Amino acid sequence: MSVEKVIIIGSGPAGLTAAIYAARADLNPLVISGPQLGGQPSITNEVENFPGFPEGITGPELVQKIQKQAERFGARVEFDEVTEVGLSVSSFRIKTHSKEHEAKAIIIATGASARKLGVPGEVKLIGRGVSYCATCDGFFFKEKDVVVVGGGDSALEEALFLTRFASSVRIIHRRDQLRAGPTLQGRAERNQKIDDSWNTVVTQVNGEDGVESRTLKNVKTDETSTLPIDGVFIFIGHVPNAQIFEGQLEMDENGHLLTDKLAHTSVPGVFAAGEVADPIFRQSITSAGEGAKAAIEADKYLAELEDRAYPGRK
Ligand SMILES: Cc1cc2nc3c(=O)[nH]c(=O)nc-3n(C[C@H](O)[C@H](O)[C@H](O)COP(=O)(O)OP(=O)(O)OC[C@H]3O[C@@H](n4cnc5c(N)ncnc54)[C@H](O)[C@@H]3O)c2cc1C
The missing domain is CATH 3.50.50.60 (FAD/NAD(P)-binding domain)
Structure with a gap:
């Protein structure tokens, strides 16, 4: 020893x-x-x-x-x-x-x-469009469209930070209401760049050398959709x-x-x-x-x- x-x-x-x-x-x-x-x-x-x-x-x-x-x-x-x-x-x-x-x-x-979503494409595209830190990576998404996954305080804080750079920020949350406190929710609601999708989960991040699109599923209707996106920011813990x-x-x-x-x-x-x-x-x-x-x-x-x-x- x-x-x-x-x-x-x-x-x-x-x-x-x-x-x-x-x-x-x-x-x-x-x-x-x-x-x-x-x-x-x-x-x-x-x-x-x-x-x-x-x-x-x-x-x-x-x-x-x-x-x-x-x-x-x-x-x-x-x-x-x-x-x-x-x-x-x-x-x-x-x-x-x-x-x-x-x-x-x-x-x-x-x-x-960072807690991972565990969906296909996520790990492969870390640092190439998938991120767990807006302070670190937000700057690389000037005039880009991004989604933020999560509904707690840190998800909203990071979403608000991302609006300094990105053209649009969509918050994806699997429940029908956010867990974040009312002050942050109010700030997010007033921010014109932020939109949201409730009852929704990301099921796949698509792309080869960088994120190209994300696939979402509505957990109530099971409806899926794949739309182009530049970045996926994940804040689920x-x-x-x-x-x-x-x-x-x-x-x-x-x-x-x-x-x-x-x-x-x-x-x-x-x-x-x-x-x-x-x-x-x-x-x-x-x-x-x-x-x-x-x-x-x-x-x-x-x-x-x-x-x-x-x-x-x-
Ligand atoms: C993709 C990405 C981009 C980032 N970009 C930036 C950026 O641009 N700017 C910035 O400032 N920050 C950035 N960050 C955050 C930054 O990397 C972290 O804040 C920083 O690395 C934390 O340092 P740390 O030493 O506390 O822990 P870590 O970097 O997490 O290191 C932990 C260490 O502990 C070791 N360890 C764990 N368990 C054990 C064990 N049982 N036995 C022995 N060793 C163990 C691991 O092997 C590792 O070496 C980024 C993070 C990520 C994931």
């Missing part, structure tokens, strides 16, 4: 940025990448809002650069997945598919996954990748890890950063920032641990 000062779980912007800071603090961090090396940017075509890249950068390139920067200072990235953790004592146990580790501090940066911490760390009602402003979770020595603990901003730059905070705090925690172990030593 390896014994580490700090283990970072996850290799998205939060985990890899935590690795830069932890490595530069001489903590020799071990990053366990998880199934998606580089996290969500590894499936993002173009990132235009990460500072420092005025021409934009592809998602995979961005995370490779952050990884390289962390490795330059001694961070080690292992391609494996954490399957079990034991957080009950001040030294933590982490089990992966191939090994068992012990760590004095842990930074959790396991991110989150956001699932934090925190299942392995259930029962050991405090979470909100949707499963996000609860942290204080300093990235501390409910267990001293365990920190969390990025989308696993962030139901609101969900951006690469905010996740990276939280990764930096978590690593700085982990460093302080380890120094205090050492002070307690050697009280007389200066």
Whole structure:
């Protein structure tokens, strides 16, 4: 079993940025990448809002650069997945598919996954017309026609945001009324670019290199229709990748890890950063920032641990 000062779980912007800071603090961090090396940017075509890249950068390139920067200072990235953790004592146990580790501090940066519709064409066209983030991709849909799937607050917020760019935004909702609050509903009703289809589901997203059309079905009449469209934005939920911490760390009602402003979770020595603990901003730059905070705090925690172990030593 390896014994580490700090283990970072996850290799998205939060985990890899935590690795830069932890490595530069001489903590020799071990990053366990998880199934998606580089996290969500590894499936993002173009990132235009990460500072420092005025021409934009592809998602995979961005995370490779952050990884390289962390490795330059001694961070080690292992391609494996954490399957079990034991957080009950001040030294933590982490089990992966191939090994068992012990760590004095842990930074959790396991991110989150957008809930998928699960219809044909959806996954194939992610980043090519299918999106789960209007803030990220809205800009690419200037003068285009898009649909928004969902009926909650985030669906309406994203639909309203998309009206800054798109020519038309149709909200597709499977019930006969929205779940979103009245203020957002009022704003959507007053917006001339927004239209809606109730009792309707998307059954297929069609296209080869990009979205060309969508097929809808009315759940009351079973009537189907296929019409041209440029983009499909899906907002039916956001699932934090925190299942392995259930029962050991405090979470909100949707499963996000609860942290204080300093990235501390409910267990001293365990920190969390990025989308696993962030139901609101969900951006690469905010996740990276939280990764930096978590690593700085982990460093302080380890120094205090050492002070307690050697009280007389200066
Ligand atoms: C298509 C798309 C386009 C986007 N475009 C933009 C954009 O233009 N600008 C922007 O700012 N944001 C964008 N985003 C959002 C951005 O990618 C996320 O906010 C950001 O990646 C979150 O970073 P994170 O490190 O918290 O989590 P993630 O990027 O989700 O990374 C989570 C990491 O945890 C790992 N992991 C999960 N479970 C385990 C486990 N059990 N053991 C070990 N590791 C585990 C995963 O393998 C992954 O490496 C986009 C997202 C998508 C999907």
